[in-house]
Amino acid sequence: MENKIFQNFLEKKGLKLTKERIAVLKEVFSFHDHFEPERLYLRIKNSDSKASRASVYRTLNLLVESGLVEKVTRTEKSNVYEHTFGHSHHDHMICDRCGSITEFYSEKLENLQKEICRSNGFDGKSHTLEIRGYCNKCKKIK
Amino acid sequence: MENKIFQNFLEKKGLKLTKERIAVLKEVFSFHDHFEPERLYLRIKNSDSKASRASVYRTLNLLVESGLVEKVTRTEKSNVYEHTFGHSHHDHMICDRCGSITEFYSEKLENLQKEICRSNGFDGKSHTLEIRGYCNKCKKIK
């Protein structure tokens, strides 16, 4: 399904569906987790398909443009991505101790944001909410 | 006032209050706006005090550690900071067209987040909420 979407996206832009792009797409959708470009590259390297680091970066940009993948955060180091197709919108809680990421979703929160946009005359398209602190496990230790 | 806080912070850590650190602190608090390290460095360069790029970066890290400055991280390129002392918590709306940043604050939003943390067993310390879209001006053009 995501293959179809990506293919349409490429076609519309006059771009080609190469094996490298397929490899990246396949790998991205083979697990649901947050990942950095480098990690993705290594996973692909260890799989049967192949793609260079450059192609991974290039394809990742296309995937974001197509809406199939989103940038979650820009951490101290690299960017963090997640695939979004087939996985509805949510926000993140990040533990400052163990780095674990917990997803959550709140209808109320979404509505409240819409309301805030409205009263500010802002045409909101998307948002990222990131709560930092200590997760259930780590708050006991800390 | 912020000088006093920074001084205490340094003292507690056995660090020194140098003219370079003073220059950075002064410049950071001389305007209220979001800024990147490079821009701050250039401002200092054009002022009467002086500090190298390296010192700007080093001092910025100390300022964040001390709580006087926060990272508003979320751009493609570099980190974005803002000084927080004397300026209460707020969130941001960023225009995807002109790049303008609008600040806002909502008590309801804060409470809702606390509630979400509680129900997830997460000990939330801080958060960043960023809404992207088109600002009042740009939504008419786009």
Added chain:
DNA sequence: CTACATGCAAATAATTTGCATTAGC
């Protein structure tokens, strides 16, 4: 066949760091 894509290695860009020198406390 003809764009566009690829891999590679070199280029960029932001930030950090090693080191010899300088300066707070």
Added chain:
DNA sequence: GCTAATGCAAATTATTTGCATGTAG
């Protein structure tokens, strides 16, 4: 005086890009 800070330039890290060659449509 001792220890930490500075400036510089070189090092690092993540990401992008130029170019010669390969390949999808």
